[in-house]
Amino acid sequence: MRRKSHLCFITVTMAVIFLVMFVMYTTLNFHTAASERKKDFHVVGRALYKLDVSWPKFPEYFTGQVFGVAVSHVAGVVYVAQRGENVPKVLMFSTDGEFLQAWNTSTLEMPHGIFVANASSDPTVWITDVGNGPYGHTIKQYSPSGKLLQVLGTAGKAGSSLTPLQFDQPAEIFVHDATGEIYIVDGDGGMNNRLLKLSKDLQMLWMHGEKGQGLSQFYIPHSVAVDNYQRVWVADRGNKRIQVFNSVTGDWLGSWGSCFTEDAPYSVRLTPDQKYLVVAQLNTNQVSLLEAPPVGIIGQCQVVSSIQLADDVKPHLVDLDQKSGALFVAEIGAQQAQRFTPMTLGNI
Template identity: 30%
Template sequence: MRNDLIVLMGEHRYAVDCPWGTLPDGQSFGPLSQIAVDSSGHVYVFQRSNPPVLVFSPDGVLIDTFGEGLFSDAHGIFVTRDDLILLVDRDAHEIIACESSGAVRFRLGQRHQPQFNQPFNHPTDIAQAPNGDFYISDGYGNSNVHCFGADGVFRFSWGRQGSGPGEFTTPHAVWVDPSERVLVADRENNRVQLFDLEGGFIEAWDDFFHPMDIFGDAQGNIFVTDQIPRLSMMSSEGRLIGRCRPVRFGAHGIGGDADGNLYLAETAPLDCVTRLRLLDN
């Protein structure tokens, strides 16, 4: 494990633990997509090989797997406040909600039936707002963000292909912050756009190169991975707090735990998890 590298973002120092997570002998990570952490500190890794979902204890021991035969193409993952695992199947045009055991709770979308300017056409990511609504970035076939109620009923969509305010070119990730703003990684437009919960445009943060994923902590800080590769830490007002390069080839996904540690899903050729272990506050 690489643990001699320390990175700094603002006043926060992190030790870089790479690779993080112990697999059984003879087993390796497949192509990694995204990563998320539940309320108990369990780390869920979503990968494009079997088993699709790997569950690690907080100290990096593999404790469970699930999802074989369930997914066509792993992309986004989000864990709700009540530890429901929301998984985005990009090529099946579907969102699958699972219990921590892997049992399916519900599905959104029509499996293997892409829709034009409607849910879904190669969706990318999902997040949940404090009111329980779900927001899904629909970014490879469509250029939309869709809102579903907590009951799973479709509410509304916004966006179209383009580079103006409220337009997208590959909306690749979505996050809802404590201020009830919807942040969208507008990848090919090199920006993060911010909206209210009804899809009203607020502003755009432009200082990125192909932003890949977004994670926000309980303090309101926003972390964005991009393809330079690097990790940016932003204030809730959009001020750059710090940047670092803890990965070699780019993190397709980012998550974090209650202790302030960050977890990065690094893409090929490494296909590994990197933990940024918070050293001080």
């Protein structure tokens, strides 16, 4: 009887050891495969950024198509918006790569753009929802932990360009940290093709809302950013150009198109020192840094550096850590977000 118990103990022990070794093996292979995939890129021009292959530490938390990313540099948190059936719509990571939390909210259908506002004082997370269901065509404000605070637009109803807060697949929002003023590009394939500026209390200040190829006209405006020199930068995706406006008056200042003959700009952000405009190009799988012009001069665009990603990565929207200068890229095709760090702080 004792011998039989001893044999049973040995059998169970061996089974446990085998199971542990199998889990370790599969986990190692998973991370190795992920790391190898991430390393498949090269830089054209000046090497300003390098890929951090260790971020995040557990990439298996990405379970859907990653559409947007936003960084809270004060809290050290990265928010990642993803789409898919039965997947959390927002994932939270630390800037060091630790997984923190998932938002299992039912109030988001198809997140597109995501932005952290008032990071230094009272942070909130804004998300544009381009869904066609009962929660879509809206822009939503959440607490840092995912509590719904406010909804702009009428949920489930696509609106016309005649009504300021009636959206049709709003693409992205940018909230100015100092003033609280809100900039919105509305029209990720919908009927609207608008750039709106709202006051902190949601009053219309100015708007450009005409579809076309002319000055101040848009075709699928996809991303918006504001620099420190009262200039608004808009990725005019359908027209393969970036348009620039005065943030106070709304006056048109210039346009860049020569850098986007092969593919349209999908995302626009500025590095913390305002030296470079960071642009994602989805179809050519590139993230480029363009030289930001001095005050009062728009001129022609000039690409300083390009990160050429692997085929079918599909970089969609980007954001930067305003403290470290780290660049985060949301990648639809690869179903992940990646972190790129400055080669030297002096460059960024």
